[in-house]
Amino acid sequence: MKRLVLFLSLVFLLQSCKSSYSKTELLKENKALKERIKKLETADTVNQEAxxxxxxxxxxxxxxxxxxxxxxxxxxxxxxxxxxxxxxxxxxxxxxxxxxxxxxxxxxxxxxxxxxxxxxxxxxxxxDISAPIGTINGIGCGSKCELKLKKEDLTDAVINAEMKNFLHDLGIAVISFKIKMPHYRVIKISGNKMNVRANDLFTLLQPDDSVIIFDIKIRLSGNSRYKLKGVAPIIIKIIE
The missing domain is CATH 2.60.40.10 (Immunoglobulins)
Structure with a gap:
């Protein structure tokens, strides 16, 4: 395209040097040249894809x-x-x-x-969107792995749910969850933070005990039509 425009410009320059051309003819030729260049530029880009x-x-x-x-x-x-x-x-x-x-x-x-x-x-x-995973104090790896934590790490811990490798911000908020510990009935907690009763029971945990945080209920701050799979539980093994 650039070579073509340059060629046309050169043609016009040579023609303008002819002494037999009047000023009116030169202006008409100039106008015609500009119109031809404009049409060529349009034809070159008109079929660009959406x-x-x-x-x-x-x-x-x-x-x-x-x-x-x-x-x-x-x-x-x-x-x-x-x-x-x-x-x-x-x-x-x-x-x-x-x-x-x-x-x-x-x-x-x-x-x-x-x-x-x-x-x-x-x-x-x-x-498809993968299931959110539960996290405790920002740490989580889904139901296929086990977190190794001290019992003190569970005290006043905050439970959340996250979408790994997902760029949408869905505004996920945990509204309740359940805890299963050895020798005790399942505890249900409202909100996303451990309560006094759970903190007291954590002091009785022993090394190698398993704690499962499951049935994590969430609320989305965005559109209610979002459909997410159930939150993967948090599986914890007590150390020390």
Whole structure:
């Protein structure tokens, strides 16, 4: 493109040097040249593909409202449709709530500046959200491993739930949980912090005793339509 524009400019320069051209003719030639360059530049970019940007993610997740930005360069207008896709504003912002399957197709129909119509399909992968894991004082590894803690570590401990390797901030808050210890009935605690009764029983624990914190109930600060699997329990082995 740059070489073509340079060539056309050189042609105009040579023509402008001819003494037989009047000022009016030169102006007309200049205007015609600019119009030709503009048409060439438009033709070079008019067929750029539609672009989809996933905010904070490389895939979309099932059970979550995924923010999606869609744009179509050089389009006068465009329309995007897909199962679970909802338009938020006229700036290209959408929300996508995927359904079943491994992928979702977004169809983008656009009207280009040159009057042509174009239909494109963009395919996005769908992933399921893994279960949150329970944490005690910020430490957790899921139900497939065992934390080794001193009994003093359990006193006034704070229980939370986290999503590992997940970029959405769902605002997860623990509202209750249960504790199972050797020789004692299951204790249910409201909130996310150990109470006085639990702290007293922790003093009786012995090395190699197992403590399981399970049935961790959570609340999400965001949209209630989020669907998460049950929180993985915290399995603890007492040391020292």
């Amino acid at each position: 672009a989809i940007e996933l905010k904070k993610m490389n895939v979309v997740y099932r059970g979550v409202i995924n923010p999606v930005y869609i744009s179509k360069p050089n389009a006068v207008s465009f329309e995007a449709t897909a199962p679970g896709l909802r338009k938020i504003d006229s700036l290209g912002n959408y929300n996508l709530s995927p359904g079943t399957g491994r992928a979702v197709d977004i169809t983008i129909k656009s009207k280009l500046k040159n009057g042509d119509s174009l239909t494109e399909t963009k395919t996005l992968r769908i992933k």
